[in-house]
Amino acid sequence: MVTVVTISFTKTGGAPLMTLDCLGPCFGKVGVQETVQSATDYIKERQAELVGNTLQRFVFENSDIRGEIVSLDSSWQSVLKRRAYPPAIRTLLGEITAATILLSATIKIDGTLAIQFKGKSKLQLLISETTNSCTFRAMAKWKNNDEINQKDTHLLNNGVLAVTITPRDSGQPYQGLVEVGEKSIQEAVENYMEKSEQLTTRLWLASDDQKIAGILLQKLPKTYDAESEAWNRITTLASTITDEELLTLNPKNILRRLFHEETIRIFEEQKIDFSCSCSEERTEQMLQSLGEMEARSILAEQDSVDITCEFCGKKYIYSSSGVDRIFSNRTGETIQKPSDAVN
Numbered sequence: 309m310v311t312v313v314t315i316s317f318t319k320t321g322g323a324p325l326m327t328l329d330c331l332g333p334c335f336g337k338v339g340v341q342e343t344v345q346s347a348t349d350y351i352k353e354r355q356a357e358l359v360g361n362t363l364q365r366f367v368f369e370n371s372d373i374r375g376e377i378v379s380l381d382s383s384w385q386s387v388l389k390r391r392a393y394p395p396a397i398r399t400l401l402g403e404i405t406a407a408t409i410l411l412s413a414t415i416k417i418d419g420t421l422a423i424q425f426k427g428k429s430k431l432q433l434l435i436s437e438t439t440n441s442c443t444f445r446a447m448a449k450w451k452n453n454d455e456i457n458q459k460d461t462h463l464l465n466n467g468v469l470a471v472t473i474t475p476r477d478s479g480q481p482y483q484g485l486v487e488v489g490e491k492s493i494q495e496a497v498e499n500y501m502e503k504s505e506q507l508t509t510r511l512w513l514a515s516d517d518q519k520i521a522g523i524l525l526q527k528l529p530k531t532y533d534a535e536s537e538a539w540n541r542i543t544t545l546a547s548t549i550t551d552e553e554l555l556t557l558n559p560k561n562i563l564r565r566l567f568h569e570e571t572i573r574i575f576e577e578q579k580i581d582f583s584c585s586c587s588e589e590r591t592e593q594m595l596q597s598l599g600e601m602e603a604r605s606i607l608a609e610q611d612s613v614d615i616t617c618e619f620c621g622k623k624y625i626y627s628s629s630g631v632d633r634i635f636s637n638r639t640g641e642t643i644q645k646p647s648d649a650v651n
Contacts, residue, residue, distance in 0.1 A: 360519060363413055363442070363578040364559035369571040371538040372528035377559040378409045378580065381519045386582035387446050388517065390621045394456040395517070396463060397448050400425075401434055402515025403493040405446045406522035408436040409580060410511065411471070411497065414526055419476040420585075423497070425488065427467040430456055440476075443583035445619040464488050469496045471504070501526075510543050514554040521554040523562070542570065584620035591615050591624045592634050600635045607631060 360379030367374045384402065393401060404423050412421045422437040436446040450456060456463070467488040474481040484504035488496045494511045501509040508527040514520065525546055527539050545566050557565060563572060595603055595613065603626075606613050613626040626634070 360521070360558070361580050362559060363409060363580055364563075365413060365575040365578075366563065367573050367575075368538065368542065368567075369573055371542075373539060373542055374414075374526050374528065376410050376413050376524045377522070377562055378406050379519070379521045379559055380406070380409075380580060383444075383580055383582040384520050385518075390619075391447070393448060394450070396456050397431060397434075397450055398517065399515045400431070400463065400493060401436070401446055401448045402520035403513040403522075404434050405436040405444065406513050406515065406520045407493060407497045407511060408438050408446075409444055410522050410524040411501070412438040412440070413578075414507070414509075414524065415473065415505065417473055417475065420474045422470075422472045422474075424470045424472065425464070425467050425493070425496075426470070427463065427465075429463060429465060429467075431463040431467070437585075439583075439585070441583075442578050443581050445582060445584045447619050449618075464492070464496075465490060469493075469500065471497075471500050508539070510546065512546060512549055512554065514551040516555060519555050523549065523554070542567070545570075584617060584622065586617040586620060586622055588624060591617075595626070595631070595634055600631075603631050603635070 360381045361383045362379055364377045364379075365374070366376070384405070387401070387405070388398065404425060408421060408423045411423070415421060418440050420437055420439050422435060424436075425431075425434040427433070431448070431450050433447075433449040435448070436444060438444040465488075469486045469488050470483055471486075472481050472483045484500055486496055486500045486503065491499070494513050498509050498511055501507050506529070510525045512523040514522065523546060525543055549562065549566060553562065553565065559577070560574070563574070594615070603613055607628055611628075613631060615624045615626075616622070617624075
């Protein structure tokens with residue numbers, strides 16, 4: 309008798325990533341348990357090719373063109389599980405996050421790079437921040453009393469995009485601003501790179517509730533006619549990518565799909581993780597900037613000063629003795645809720 313075993317791997321709440329129908333004899337003279345185990349191992353190997361959280365850098369040989377591909381899944385889920393974003397805002401937050409990670413690899417920094425959008429309509433804020441340690445965090449704010457649907461195409465209108473680089477040592481941030489107007493996140497970032505960094509850059513960004521991805525191509529300052537031809541050819545090829553392909557193919561398969569006739573040098577992948585930089589020290593500095601009078605006014609109303617990080621949801625709760633310590637340099641007590649301290 310021939311045993312047929314069907315095994316599927318799926319995303320949580322999603323369609324199957326991969327399904328395999330196995331005939332017992334195809335694995336030799338083994339039982340059903342061995343057949344299932346062999347098939348499971350096979351699918352796990354193939355599934356690993358689909359899992360992201362990586363930044364892939366590459367260069368085109370014989371031309372001054374470099375590129376990057378970012379692909380995030382579980383680390384993107386770490387952002388989404390902390391707040392329920394309307395689909396339209398979730399999409400934009402994913403795009404700005406992908407753009408931030410891509411830019412951080414082209415602008416050499418020892419510190420942080422943040423891209424922030426400030427809006428004047430329903431969408432008030434998008435911010436994504438990444439570090440030279442390949443970590444990132446992201447969040448958005450919007451007017452909760454306004455209905456936002458996926459077809460709302462005016463969320464970015466009349467907003468401003470800010471790119472802020474903060475070196476670790478000096479701590480003196482450098483910021484560049486660009487009007488968004490009716491542009492997309494992609495176009496606004498390309499405009500910033502052209503005007504502020506004098507680097508011709510093209511971006512392709514995609515985002516959904518499971519994954520975010522993006523491609524960056526950049527022409528280095530040399531501008532020979534041959535290189536201009538190469539730039540036009542390569543960006544034309546890249547423009548054939550679809551959102552579905554960006555979100556389902558791994559970086560190496562994207563390169564193969566787009567540039568199989570080009571000579572490319574691929575560098576080692578970098579892992580990208582979600583991590584929040586909030587801390588007790590930074591929270592106390594924020595309380596100090598708020599002022600002792602305001603802090604004690606809050607204490608009088610609710611017996612403690614509660615501060616929640618909007619990026620990761622970690623809560624800092626300061627009792628009366630904790631506030632005393634902050635404003636009088638005495639040793640006191642600061643209470644952190646362990647259950648909320650999720651990084």
